[in-house]
Amino acid sequence: MIHKATEADILEIVGRGYLFHQSDDAASCVPYDPESVVDFTMNCIDNGVFLLSDDGMIAGTVVPMFYNASFYVMVEQVWFTPTGDKGLLARFEEEAKALGARALYLSHFHHKRLNVMQRFLRARGYTPHEHLYMKAFSDSTNNRSGN
Numbered sequence: 001m002i003h004k005a006t007e008a009d010i011l012e013i014v015g016r017g018y019l020f021h022q023s024d025d026a027a028s029c030v031p032y033d034p035e036s037v038v039d040f041t042m043n044c045i046d047n048g049v050f051l052l053s054d055d056g057m058i059a060g061t062v063v064p065m066f067y068n069a070s071f072y073v074m075v076e077q078v079w080f081t082p083t084g085d086k087g088l089l090a091r092f093e094e095e096a097k098a099l100g101a102r103a104l105y106l107s108h109f110h111h112k113r114l115n116v117m118q119r120f121l122r123a124r125g126y127t128p129h130e131h132l133y134m135k136a137f138s139d140s141t142n143n144r145s146g147n
Contacts (some may be wrong), residue, residue: 002091003058005041005050011013013041013050020080024109029136044077049095053088056081060092062099076100079108089124107132 005013017037021027041059044050048061060076074096081088089106096104107118121134 002051002053002088004095005045005052005059007042007045009052010038010041012052013037014058016080017078018053018059019082020078022073023080023082026134026136040077048074049092049099051088051092051095052087053081055083056086056088058086058088058092060096060104062096062101071103072100073103074099076104076106078085079106089121094113 014037017034018032021030021032024030025080041050044059044061048059050059050125057080058076059078060074062072062074065071065073073093076092079089083101093104106121107120108114
């Protein structure tokens with residue numbers, strides 16, 4: 001069953017967050033921080049949407065486009081469905097529209113099941129828009145918190 005996350009779901013989300021982190025190649029350079037997961041989750045609950053299914057989750061916030069402040073988009077920031085989507089994306093689309101989004105940006109890991117994800121998204125009307133690249137800096141002084 002899919003439902004909007006609340007504070008009561010925090011411990012479950014922290015646990016799923018750990019599993020999601022372990023499935024990400026970035027785990028080797030980005031340590032898992034449960035407190036950050038709590039803060040992120042509360043931000044999505046307060047300023048966007050965070051949905052949970054039986055074992056999956058998807059979350060994001062609505063923001064204006066850079067070149068047109070009246071055109072709002074939902075930007076997915078977490079999408080984890082270890083045993084399949086099971087309607088999570090469709091519900092996320094509904095929530096995005098209800099929050100005033102006119103489009104939805106999604107991402108997925110490049111290395112895992114790339115062809116499956118591309119077919120899944122294209123079958124639902126999504127088209128490639130941008131590619132994300134990540135470069136981890138080895139210099140530990142690049143820490144915004146100053147630690």
